[in-house]
Amino acid sequence: MTAGGHEIGRGPLTTVVMRYSGLGRLATLLEYFAFDLPRTTTAAGVTLMAGLAAAHAYLIDGGTADPAYLNVYRALIVTGSLVAIALMSLPGPARAGWRLGSLVSVVALAVYLASRTAGLPGMPLLAGRWDCPLGTVTMGVAALFLALHGSVLTGVNVAYPRRRDWYD
Amino acid sequence: MDVYGFPAWLRVEHWINALFITLMVRSGIEILATHPKLYGRDDSRPGSEWARFTRKTMPKDKLYDTLDEEESYSPIISLPGHRNLGMGRHWHFFVAIGWVLAGVTYVALLFATGQWRRYIPTSWGILPQAWHDLLTYLSFRLPPHLPGEPFDALQKLAYALVIFVLAPVAILSGLAQSPAVDARFPWFLRLWGGRQRVRSLHFFVLLAFLAFTAVHLLMLAVWGWGRENSLMIFGHGDAPVGGLWVSLVIIAAIIGVNIAVTVWSLRRPRMVQRVLGAVVMALRRALLRPATSHQHYPKAAVAAQHRVNGKPPDSDTYKIMAVHDFAPWRLTVGGLVENPVVLTLEDLRALNTRQSQCVLHHCIQGWSSVGEWTGLPLRDLLDLVRPLPEARYICFLTMQDNGRDEPSAPGEGHFYEIIDLELAHHPQTLLAYEMNGEPLPIEHGAPLRLRLENQLGFKMAKWIHDIEFLSDYRLVGDGMGGWREDNVHFDMEVGI
Numbered sequence: 001m002t003a004g005g006h007e008i009g010r011g012p013l014t015t016v017v018m019r020y021s022g023l024g025r026l027a028t029l030l031e032y033f034a035f036d037l038p039r040t041t042t043a044a045g046v047t048l049m050a051g052l053a054a055a056h057a058y059l060i061d062g063g064t065a066d067p068a069y070l071n072v073y074r075a076l077i078v079t080g081s082l083v084a085i086a087l088m089s090l091p092g093p094a095r096a097g098w099r100l101g102s103l104v105s106v107v108a109l110a111v112y113l114a115s116r117t118a119g120l121p122g123m124p125l126l127a128g129r130w131d132c133p134l135g136t137v138t139m140g141v142a143a144l145f146l147a148l149h150g151s152v153l154t155g156v157n158v159a160y161p162r163r164r165d166w167y168d
Numbered sequence: 169m170d171v172y173g174f175p176a177w178l179r180v181e182h183w184i185n186a187l188f189i190t191l192m193v194r195s196g197i198e199i200l201a202t203h204p205k206l207y208g209r210d211d212s213r214p215g216s217e218w219a220r221f222t223r224k225t226m227p228k229d230k231l232y233d234t235l236d237e238e239e240s241y242s243p244i245i246s247l248p249g250h251r252n253l254g255m256g257r258h259w260h261f262f263v264a265i266g267w268v269l270a271g272v273t274y275v276a277l278l279f280a281t282g283q284w285r286r287y288i289p290t291s292w293g294i295l296p297q298a299w300h301d302l303l304t305y306l307s308f309r310l311p312p313h314l315p316g317e318p319f320d321a322l323q324k325l326a327y328a329l330v331i332f333v334l335a336p337v338a339i340l341s342g343l344a345q346s347p348a349v350d351a352r353f354p355w356f357l358r359l360w361g362g363r364q365r366v367r368s369l370h371f372f373v374l375l376a377f378l379a380f381t382a383v384h385l386l387m388l389a390v391w392g393w394g395r396e397n398s399l400m401i402f403g404h405g406d407a408p409v410g411g412l413w414v415s416l417v418i419i420a421a422i423i424g425v426n427i428a429v430t431v432w433s434l435r436r437p438r439m440v441q442r443v444l445g446a447v448v449m450a451l452r453r454a455l456l457r458p459a460t461s462h463q464h465y466p467k468a469a470v471a472a473q474h475r476v477n478g479k480p481p482d483s484d485t486y487k488i489m490a491v492h493d494f495a496p497w498r499l500t501v502g503g504l505v506e507n508p509v510v511l512t513l514e515d516l517r518a519l520n521t522r523q524s525q526c527v528l529h530h531c532i533q534g535w536s537s538v539g540e541w542t543g544l545p546l547r548d549l550l551d552l553v554r555p556l557p558e559a560r561y562i563c564f565l566t567m568q569d570n571g572r573d574e575p576s577a578p579g580e581g582h583f584y585e586i587i588d589l590e591l592a593h594h595p596q597t598l599l600a601y602e603m604n605g606e607p608l609p610i611e612h613g614a615p616l617r618l619r620l621e622n623q624l625g626f627k628m629a630k631w632i633h634d635i636e637f638l639s640d641y642r643l644v645g646d647g648m649g650g651w652r653e654d655n656v657h658f659d660m661e662v663g664i
Binding site for chain 1: 214215216217218219220221222223225226228232237239303306307308309
């Protein structure tokens with residue numbers, strides 16, 4: 001299906017799902033939006049990843065009595081974010097970098113939501129504690145990265161090193 | 169005097185502003201739909217846009233023009249929708265006049281009554297306070313209001329930015345897209361980085377207003393919809409239930425007005441054109457008509473590929489003339505003149521006055537391009553034919569038959585445009601027979617086209633073969649002053 005210069009590929013199963021789920025109409029709407037800002041898109045993705053890394057690095061061993069596994073988890077998020085940034089900035093593995101970024105974002109989002117709803121092992125008091133600005137920022141940054149990557153996957157945006165081949 | 173209260177004038181202004189913003193945004197989207205692409209450079213080179221809001225792609229194997237690129241958006245988001253640039257422009261400018269007047273009145277009253285204190289910070293201490301408020305919001309809690317004031321620090325800064333930064337930028341970036349303003353004050357356009365950058369900025373202003381409105385509504389819900397609306401409707405917060413219901417009635421009324429003007433525009437476009445056009449055109453004549461073009465772009469700015477609006481005449485007569493370098497072509501100049509003439513292309517070239525101008529072309533759709541045009545100043549043709557005292561308008565008849573040549577155009581008949589005689593005296597009003605140092609290309613109007621550098625592009629008739637001097641234009645075509653005025657309801661006076 002051609003859109004404003006971008007294509008959204010669909011197999012038979014995807015076509016059926018989109019038709020009966022209402023996602024087809026959303027996809028049609030998205031076809032009206034197309035941007036040719038690959039470096040800006042990548043810069044935005046890199047900034048969001050850097051924000052995610054910074055937020056988690058700030059919390060590593062901050063003199064609190066957090067369980068050790070939490071610091072390991074935070075270090076993994078920081079490392080994953082930094083690796084994603086490096087990959088996204090290179091022409092070859094950029095796509096892998098975006099996928100890693102989304103994986104890190106999903107994990108960060110899921111762990112934060114789990115910590116505030118069910119609580120975490122050794123930290124039951126976190127449940128219900130939504131009054132943490134850094135946590136809210138973490139949620140927002142992770143959600144924005146997922147939305148940005150989604151816009152790249154649906155063709156609304158292109159990320160470095162890709163460009164549009166618009167002729168008109 | 170309570171400088172933080174909600175006096176009647178402030179409340180009335182608020183709701184008028186809410187109505188105007190909805191109309192401005194929707195009509196702005198209609199205007200965007202006509203060329204749903206945004207560029208960074210003034211040549212609007214095809215494929216160089218940074219954003220497009222269309223599903224259309226153009227053919228590679230045949231000539232297309234910018235009319236083919238127009239989108240038809242839903243009336244839900246655009247006013248009136250369904251590809252009605254003329255109507256969208258009428259509403260955008262008509263409401264803009266009201267919005268500016270209301271805004272100036274509002275700001276004047278803010279300062280006259282001391283109410284400016286509610287928006288303008290008087291201490292740098294508001295910045296750390298606003299940061300603290302932001303952290304409080306991020307904690308899903310509500311920060312305290314500033315002592316004795318109706319807002320917290322972050323809200324106060326946000327309102328100040330919208331009223332004293334965003335709104336003026338909206339107005340000025342709109343003005344910077346006027347061919348009359350840009351032709352008279354080219355430095356003003358340079359200030360904004362160019363025609364396409366200011367168009368993109370105007371689009372960001374639209375997004376900013378939408379974002380502000382969304383956050384504003386969210387904050388109302390969070391702080392208490394009923395109480396906040398009670399303040400803005402009754403002037404006190406003691407009637408939250410009444411505030412809730414009356415606010416819903418007002419919102420329904422705003423939606424109702426939007427629906428009414430949409431239906432009116434779609435069903436009676438000519439009436440809308442006459443009613444709104446009377447106001448808008450009078451203001452344009454008064455403010456923009458005196459703007460004389462003083463453009464001298466460097467030749468380096470000339471676009472490698474100048475976009476085209478309108479397809480050339482597809483007649484055997486025209487093709488035969490084109491094959492013979494337009495030697496058989498004749499320009500008839502008549503009507504209310506002392507000395508009617510018939511001129512060949514050679515006659516035009518042989519006239520002593522030959523003028524070149526490197527200028528920015530403003531299409532009504534929003535794209536632009538720089539080109540160098542050479543030809544005969546129209547005022548010199550006037551000296552030759554000597555218009556009679558009763559002549560007030562000039563009609564340019566072209567060889568383009570829209571029914572035959574332009575399937576994308578909503579109408580038929582030969583293309584023509586009419587201008588005031590006054591415009592003919594402007595120093596850069598030109599009958600161009602060359603473009604960028606070469607004979608005028610067919611797609612740009614060969615053998616002769618009009619250049620009016622303080623008007624929008626559609627007034628610059630191409631493929632001209634007849635010029636008539638008139639005392640009144642109302643008997644020509646549908647009487648609106650041109651083919652596009654007749655068929656797509658554009659204004660005759662288009663300095664913006």
